[in-house]
Amino acid sequence: MIKLTPKLSQKLSYLILFLATVLVIMPIIVMIFIIVKNGISVINWEFLSSMPRNGMREGGILPAIVGTFAIVMCTTMLTLPTGVCAAIYLNEYARDNTLTRLIKLGIVNLAGVPSVVYGLFGFGIFVMFLKLGVSIIAGALTLSIMELPVIITTSRNALNSVPYSFREASWALGVSRWQTIRCIVLPNALSGIMTGAVLSIARISGETAPILFTAAAFYVPHLPHSIFDQVMTLPYHLYIISTQIPNMPSNVIFGTALVLLFMVLTMSFVAIFIRIYFRKHRKW
Amino acid sequence: MSKIEIKNFNLYYTNFHALKDININIEDRRITTIIGPSGCGKSTLLRSINRINDITEGVRTSGEINIYGENIYDNRTNVDTLRRNVGMVFQRPNPFPISIYENVAFGLRVNRISSNKNVINEIIEKSLKAVLLWDSIKDKLRKSALSLTLEEQQRLCIARVIAVAPHIILLDEPCSSLDPVAIRKIEELMIQLKDRYTIIIVTHNMQQAARVSNDTAFMLFGELIEFDRTEKIFTNPSKKETEDYVSGRFG
Numbered sequence: 357m358i359k360l361t362p363k364l365s366q367k368l369s370y371l372i373l374f375l376a377t378v379l380v381i382m383p384i385i386v387m388i389f390i391i392v393k394n395g396i397s398v399i400n401w402e403f404l405s406s407m408p409r410n411g412m413r414e415g416g417i418l419p420a421i422v423g424t425f426a427i428v429m430c431t432t433m434l435t436l437p438t439g440v441c442a443a444i445y446l447n448e449y450a451r452d453n454t455l456t457r458l459i460k461l462g463i464v465n466l467a468g469v470p471s472v473v474y475g476l477f478g479f480g481i482f483v484m485f486l487k488l489g490v491s492i493i494a495g496a497l498t499l500s501i502m503e504l505p506v507i508i509t510t511s512r513n514a515l516n517s518v519p520y521s522f523r524e525a526s527w528a529l530g531v532s533r534w535q536t537i538r539c540i541v542l543p544n545a546l547s548g549i550m551t552g553a554v555l556s557i558a559r560i561s562g563e564t565a566p567i568l569f570t571a572a573a574f575y576v577p578h579l580p581h582s583i584f585d586q587v588m589t590l591p592y593h594l595y596i597i598s599t600q601i602p603n604m605p606s607n608v609i610f611g612t613a614l615v616l617l618f619m620v621l622t623m624s625f626v627a628i629f630i631r632i633y634f635r636k637h638r639k640w
Numbered sequence: 641m642s643k644i645e646i647k648n649f650n651l652y653y654t655n656f657h658a659l660k661d662i663n664i665n666i667e668d669r670r671i672t673t674i675i676g677p678s679g680c681g682k683s684t685l686l687r688s689i690n691r692i693n694d695i696t697e698g699v700r701t702s703g704e705i706n707i708y709g710e711n712i713y714d715n716r717t718n719v720d721t722l723r724r725n726v727g728m729v730f731q732r733p734n735p736f737p738i739s740i741y742e743n744v745a746f747g748l749r750v751n752r753i754s755s756n757k758n759v760i761n762e763i764i765e766k767s768l769k770a771v772l773l774w775d776s777i778k779d780k781l782r783k784s785a786l787s788l789t790l791e792e793q794q795r796l797c798i799a800r801v802i803a804v805a806p807h808i809i810l811l812d813e814p815c816s817s818l819d820p821v822a823i824r825k826i827e828e829l830m831i832q833l834k835d836r837y838t839i840i841i842v843t844h845n846m847q848q849a850a851r852v853s854n855d856t857a858f859m860l861f862g863e864l865i866e867f868d869r870t871e872k873i874f875t876n877p878s879k880k881e882t883e884d885y886v887s888g889r890f891g
């Protein structure tokens with residue numbers, strides 16, 4: 357048995373921690389590298405702005421980009437206002453009783469439900485029962501149910517991080533509870549809420565299972581006309597062309613993956629940027 | 641008629657009886673201090689006078705607090721109006737993370753006291769003059785309030801309260817995060833403000849109570865032990881507990 361000097365054991369633990377970090381980020385870097393290397397050759401304006409041709413083996417992926425964009429926008433418009441309102445209620449108004457504790461517990465646990473379960477649930481409720489059909493709106497509603505717990509949780513954390521003393525100072529000036537929320541709490545929680553919102557947008561852009569049965573189509577020869585149309589989406593399109601189309605050129609597959617990856621990573625960077633910007637400008 | 645009349649007032653935090661049958665009459669345009677060991681209910685009593693305790697979960701009260709003859713615990717009381725009339729300054733200076741100007745303007749704007757820019761500017765100047773801050777900061781009103789020293793921040797918080805024109809100002813250990821020089825300055829300020837406002841200060845600093853106040857209330861374990869002229873409390877109290885406390889034999 358070798359006796360370690362404190363200095364040596366210090367060095368050794370640094371090394372182990374460093375290796376663990378490398379182990380975690382290596383696959384990501386390798387993955388990004390492979391996707392970029394194999395996909396970059398097909399990326400051009402035509403690929404981004406035209407319809408697929410020749411059984412999706414050629415042409416562009418415009419309808420999938422538009423479809424993903426439409427679903428994400430729709431979902432955000434549904435979840436952000438409701439989620440923030442729910443967070444305000446839970447954080448600022450709800451008394452701490454059994455009911456609210458149950459709701460809070462439920463919200464935390466909903467985040468752990470597998471996404472395919474949401475997909476089947478959305479199919480049953482929105483597509484079949486409410487007869488919305490396979491459509492943008494059915495997909496957006498399904499994704500909303502999945503995203504709401506996340507939005508509520510991040511918004512609550514953002515509201516919670518605003519010091520209680522700001523609220524007290526405002527109440528003590530005769531400002532009502534609602535005006536205090538509007539004029540003091542929300543402005544100071546905005547960056548946290550926005551960061552959470554952008555990250556959740558990034559997350560839902562890549563979700564496949566919840567829209568599999570509720571919104572996504574194998575192939576639609578035109579762009580969507582309304583929220584009741586089915587659409588192609590990037591993740592589902594990627595799945596189709598990787599598994600269902602014989603003789604699919606692999607650079608198109610990697611190119612599609614690259615576009616999706618780029619969208620998601622851009623939004624994550626936006627979120628990081630918002631956070632850094634507000635951190636720097638926040639003084640408390 | 642005395643301005644604040646507290647009658648058989650009790651307060652419970654869920655099951656904890658924090659204020660026990662308090663009776664006090666506080667008169668107009670005087671400084672009253674509330675002294676007593678930590679945890680005896682000084683803050684709780686103060687926070688009952690503008691009903692900011694209402695927001696705390698599990699708080700129940702009984703009895704009355706009359707301000708100019710009106711029971712503020714009556715159902716018809718508008719708590720927002722009450723809190724505008726009864727301003728409060730907290731232990732730690734708590735300016736909003738916005739400019740000095742906006743801090744003082746906040747109450748005026750949100751309460752729609754005025755939206756006229758000239759009127760607002762005038763009130764801001766008057767309020768900052770009242771706390772003797774105007775001359776040193778009149779050129780940097782647009783700077784963040786958090787760039788001020790703690791003492792200046794506490795003055796700003798007092799100015800912010802004054803701007804919405806209260807009659808009564810409650811201060812909960814307003815000097816506890818300040819250094820001795822700043823403390824003396826804030827005390828002088830309070831003595832100046834006495835001519836215009838009824839002031840109630842919570843402090844655990846007995847020298848401070850003796851220096852600034854006209855009347856002193858001594859509390860112990862949620863009860864009001866004695867309330868009298870400050871000189872009397874400090875020189876010739878009628879209760880044994882008070883004597884023990886002011887002579888330093890207690891807590």
Ligand SMILES: Nc1ncnc2c1ncn2[C@@H]1O[C@H](COP(=O)(O)OP(=O)(O)O)[C@@H](O)[C@H]1O
Pocket residue numbers: 653656658676677678679680681682683684685696
């Ligand atoms: N929100 C609360 N919930 C339960 N008990 C409280 C709460 N606030 C204060 N108390 C209790 O009430 C008593 C009086 O508190 P406080 O008025 O803050 O005392 P002081 O200001 O004299 O130090 C203390 O015993 C304290 O523990």
Ligand SMILES: [Mg+2]
Pocket residue numbers: 682683684
């Ligand atoms: Mg206290």
